[in-house]
Amino acid sequence: MEMAGTQSKQDQKIEHFDVLIVGAGISGIDAAYHLQKDCPNKSFVILENQESFGGTWLTHKYPGIRSDSDLYTFGYKWKPWDGAPIATADRILDYMKEAIEENDIERHIRFNSNVKSASWSSEEKKWTLYVEDKSSGALKAFTCNFLWMCQGYYRHSEGYTPEFPGMESFDGEIVHPQTWPEDMVTEGKKIVVIGSGATAATLIPALVGKCDHITMLQRSPTYFFPAPNKNDLADELRSLDVKPEWIHEITRLKVLKEQELTAQRSFQDPESLKKDLLNAAREILGPDFDIEKHFTPSYRPWRQRLAFIPNGDLFVALREGKASVVTDHIETFTEKGILTKSGEELEADIIVTATGFNLSVMGDIDFSIDGGPLDFADRWAHRGIMFSGIPNMAWVFGYLRTSWTMRANLVSDFVCRLLHHMDEKDVQMVTPELRAEDMDMPKLDFVDEENFNAGYLMRNMHLMPKQGDKQPWVFSQDYYKEKDEIPAADLEDGTLVYK
Numbered sequence: 001m002e003m004a005g006t007q008s009k010q011d012q013k014i015e016h017f018d019v020l021i022v023g024a025g026i027s028g029i030d031a032a033y034h035l036q037k038d039c040p041n042k043s044f045v046i047l048e049n050q051e052s053f054g055g056t057w058l059t060h061k062y063p064g065i066r067s068d069s070d071l072y073t074f075g076y077k078w079k080p081w082d083g084a085p086i087a088t089a090d091r092i093l094d095y096m097k098e099a100i101e102e103n104d105i106e107r108h109i110r111f112n113s114n115v116k117s118a119s120w121s122s123e124e125k126k127w128t129l130y131v132e133d134k135s136s137g138a139l140k141a142f143t144c145n146f147l148w149m150c151q152g153y154y155r156h157s158e159g160y161t162p163e164f165p166g167m168e169s170f171d172g173e174i175v176h177p178q179t180w181p182e183d184m185v186t187e188g189k190k191i192v193v194i195g196s197g198a199t200a201a202t203l204i205p206a207l208v209g210k211c212d213h214i215t216m217l218q219r220s221p222t223y224f225f226p227a228p229n230k231n232d233l234a235d236e237l238r239s240l241d242v243k244p245e246w247i248h249e250i251t252r253l254k255v256l257k258e259q260e261l262t263a264q265r266s267f268q269d270p271e272s273l274k275k276d277l278l279n280a281a282r283e284i285l286g287p288d289f290d291i292e293k294h295f296t297p298s299y300r301p302w303r304q305r306l307a308f309i310p311n312g313d314l315f316v317a318l319r320e321g322k323a324s325v326v327t328d329h330i331e332t333f334t335e336k337g338i339l340t341k342s343g344e345e346l347e348a349d350i351i352v353t354a355t356g357f358n359l360s361v362m363g364d365i366d367f368s369i370d371g372g373p374l375d376f377a378d379r380w381a382h383r384g385i386m387f388s389g390i391p392n393m394a395w396v397f398g399y400l401r402t403s404w405t406m407r408a409n410l411v412s413d414f415v416c417r418l419l420h421h422m423d424e425k426d427v428q429m430v431t432p433e434l435r436a437e438d439m440d441m442p443k444l445d446f447v448d449e450e451n452f453n454a455g456y457l458m459r460n461m462h463l464m465p466k467q468g469d470k471q472p473w474v475f476s477q478d479y480y481k482e483k484d485e486i487p488a489a490d491l492e493d494g495t496l497v498y499k
């Protein structure tokens with residue numbers, strides 16, 4: 001990869017590290033922490049495209065931006081969380097800043113470093129990465145023995161906006177939450193938000209009172225889980241002056257147990273779980289609200305992420321008439337707003353397309369192996385962490401239902417264990433390979449649609465690696481299985497080939 005106006009590859013000083021981490025989001029910082037603690041003899045660097053750490057929590061700036069899962073489990077295992085379970089992006093960034101400072105991680109991060117290409121050489125047993133230094137425009141080269149991809153799963157620069165008919169005729173402003181303008185004026189404006197996922201559920205209560213009126217326009221309903229934004233057990237333990245580390249661990253265990261029971265119910269008794277969720281909605285929205293139409297999804301609960309709404313704020317805004325919900329399909333955008341299929345015209349000054357992400361499988365990096373191009377869609381995922389035929393590389397794809405970070409932590413432990421194992425064997429190369437008995441596996445989607453069917457994944461599943469039907473080629477997306485399976489994974493089961 002060459003870039004105009006930069007030095008040629010040959011002239012460059014190449015920096016080498018044992019491990020190179022791509023991304024300084026919640027996963028990349030977890031990886032760095034584990035490397036430092038568990039593999040102190042390994043040199044490493046984190047390359048981050050943005051000007052600071054935080055990933056998702058740095059790039060998203062729309063009003064109200066907050067987590068939709070609790071911070072006891074979204075936070076790190078190794079750093080206690082002491083706030084309310086659902087936290088704003090600012091609060092998460094503060095927590096990450098402390099985590100970075102307390103562990104002296106910042107000196108390992110190169111910000112404004114956009115990884116453009118990564119190529120593996122089996123002869124040299126290392127990766128070479130070409131990286132754009134965004135502050136100088138120069139292209140820099142790095143080599144590493146092991147590449148740890150913590151680049152997330154979606155494109156940060158732009159969100160996903162479907163092509164709606166008549167968009168060009170709309171007189172007002174169309175904005176995607178992922179690229180929310182800092183100088184956006186909402187006061188006195190009529191706003192229509194297209195979508196009903198966690199983003200819409202965050203934006204709407206945040207904008208109530210800061211605009212004339214706000215409408216959530218959804219094609220189909222979503223489940224929401226209204227509950228107070230507090231954890232009674234954590235609060236009680238705190239009042240007893242229990243050590244923060246203990247409070248964190250105990251609260252995590254409790255949250256995980258509750259989520260496990262909810263997930264089990266969603267499979268074993270979806271109707272009763274559905275009833276409970278709808279009753280909770282009814283309690284806030286009141287007897288006259290058309291819950292059947294607006295908040296009764298056709299899918300079973302937890303087939304998509306169940307969005308927690310702290311203190312039921314979205315429902316409160318709807319009950320008080322400061323916001324409204326329309327469940328209908330879009331016929332066309334008009335000059336004045338949106339005309340729905342059933343003939344209603346929703347007037348708007350601003351239309352917010354809370355319509356999701358653009359999946360980016362590996363940070364839009366141009367990958368190659370021994371000179372040949374690499375398409376991840378052709379590869380089998382090994383425990384959802386490594387890939388068949390791709391040496392010395394791991395990635396973090398977290399949980400979709402349980403907090404993402406719970407898996408980042410399992411992956412970190414696995415990678416550090418693997419690096420130790422390689423040192424003990426005195427080898428430099430590890431490649432996942434199918435055994436004879438794996439050859440006839442069916443090529444299954446990386447995430448099973450029956451299990452979890454978020455739109456951004458379904459639209460792009462063809463770009464993702466495949467999973468098989470026997471271990472270690474299965475990616476269950478099930479924390480409760482993986483918490484035992486991954487730490488016990490046999491590194492000599494014949495699927496990891498060492499050289």
Ligand SMILES: Cc1cc2nc3c(=O)[nH]c(=O)nc-3n(C[C@H](O)[C@H](O)[C@H](O)COP(=O)(O)OP(=O)(O)OC[C@H]3O[C@@H](n4cnc5c(N)ncnc54)[C@H](O)[C@@H]3O)c2cc1C
Pocket residue numbers: 022023024025026027028047048049050053054055056057060066067068069070074113114115116150151152153154156199362363364365396398399402403404405
């Ligand atoms: C609005 C929003 C709310 C969410 N809420 C939750 C929640 O409550 N709970 C939950 O579990 N999950 C949530 N998620 C999912 C969330 O993205 C993940 O949980 C988590 O933040 C991902 O962390 P990460 O570090 O793996 O990736 P990211 O946060 O995406 O960070 C990846 C980093 O890698 C960098 N990068 C990417 N490509 C390159 C490249 N080529 N070169 C250099 N750097 C690169 C990016 O700049 C970024 O900083 C939410 C997502 C969004 C968008």
